[in-house]
Amino acid sequence: MNYPKSHILTKISNIRKQIFRSVSSTASNYRAMCRVRSTKQKYSKICIVVEEADEIVKATSSYKKKLGEELKH
Numbered sequence: 001m002n003y004p005k006s007h008i009l010t011k012i013s014n015i016r017k018q019i020f021r022s023v024s025s026t027a028s029n030y031r032a033m034c035r036v037r038s039t040k041q042k043y044s045k046i047c048i049v050v051e052e053a054d055e056i057v058k059a060t061s062s063y064k065k066k067l068g069e070e071l072k073h
Contacts, residue, residue: 011070015063019056026052 026049033045 008067008070011063011067015060015067018063019060022052022056022059026056 029045029048029052033042033049036042036045
């Protein structure tokens with residue numbers, strides 16, 4: 001099945017928006033981690049940063065896979 005170009009561009013745009021939101025959140029938590037006072041707080045924040053970064057990688061590969069499947073059909 002061939003999808004219209006506008007459908008594919010909309011999908012790509014949605015992917016970009018999601019990645020931007022995720023990256024912004026990760027960066028915000030990293031900045032917060034740099035300003036904490038205790039080691040416990042720093043550990044807590046860096047765990048959040050790592051978790052969000054993992055989500056970005058998973059989401060990106062998932063989106064690429066779905067988009068690739070749609071382009072094949």
